[in-house]
Amino acid sequence: MKLYYDPITVNCRKVLAGFDLIGAPYETVKMDYFGGDHKKPDYTALNGNQSMPMMIDGDFSLWESNAILQYAADKHGAAGVYPKDLQTRADINRWHLWESSAWFPSAYVYLVENVVKPVLGQQPDAKVLEAQAPNFNKLAGVLDQRLAKQPWIAGQNVTLADIVVMAPIHLHPWQKLPLEPYKHVRRWMAQVEDLPCWKKTDPAPIIGLKKP
Numbered sequence: 502m503k504l505y506y507d508p509i510t511v512n513c514r515k516v517l518a519g520f521d522l523i524g525a526p527y528e529t530v531k532m533d534y535f536g537g538d539h540k541k542p543d544y545t546a547l548n549g550n551q552s553m554p555m556m557i558d559g560d561f562s563l564w565e566s567n568a569i570l571q572y573a574a575d576k577h578g579a580a581g582v583y584p585k586d587l588q589t590r591a592d593i594n595r596w597h598l599w600e601s602s603a604w605f606p607s608a609y610v611y612l613v614e615n616v617v618k619p620v621l622g623q624q625p626d627a628k629v630l631e632a633q634a635p636n637f638n639k640l641a642g643v644l645d646q647r648l649a650k651q652p653w654i655a656g657q658n659v660t661l662a663d664i665v666v667m668a669p670i671h672l673h674p675w676q677k678l679p680l681e682p683y684k685h686v687r688r689w690m691a692q693v694e695d696l697p698c699w700k701k702t703d704p705a706p707i708i709g710l711k712k713p
């Protein structure tokens with residue numbers, strides 16, 4: 502597998518950490534997100550979305566970070582982190598879909614306003630953050646309810662669901678997410694941050710972010 506990525510982006514960090522958790526061997530093609538490598542013609546020919554990450558395995562190309570992780574886990578027989586049991590797998594797939602359709606778009610607002618804009622020398626828009634807060638709180642409550650019952654999202658053990666759902670909030674000290682009321686989510690975040698695969702893929706030093 503060959504991964505096209507820039508380690509500073511949410512969905513690329515997700516795949517890097519997930520590949521490490523799976524124990525998947527892979528090659529890399531380093532891209533420059535802010536330099537617009539994902540908009541160049543050669544890349545666009547393979548991924549018309551002009552987004553990262555993308556994975557190529559032989560003559561098969563795959564975009565969508567969660568699909569890439571599912572493929573890698575199955576290819577490398579990583580049933581521990583992507584179990585084959587019908588209901589556990591459906592549950593993990595459900596959290597993957599929830600992440601890309603609801604959780605990521607909401608957390609991304611905080612990433613853009615409180616991280617990307619300041620890095621580019623711009624001011625966060627308080628009105629945009631205020632408008633997003635009710636939706637973010639609703640979603641954080643859903644996750645908190647799940648994590649009140651069990652240590653990891655899909656049960657007693659870490660799975661791909663944990664890596665996927667953690668990714669959109671990976672820069673939470675700078676994103677300034679309103680997570681204070683969600684104690685189960687905060688306990689789980691600390692667990693994920695303790696995983697070697699998570700520590701190894703921390704983009705904060707590359708971006709030049711210092712602990713607030």
Ligand SMILES: N[C@@H](CCC(=O)N[C@@H](CS)C(=O)NCC(=O)O)C(=O)O
Nearest residue numbers: 510511512551552553554565566567
């Ligand atoms: N749902 C896609 C989202 C991919 C995506 O939007 N990636 C961002 C980086 S995290 C990107 O490349 N955006 C293109 C842009 O900002 O121009 C996935 O999970 O792979």
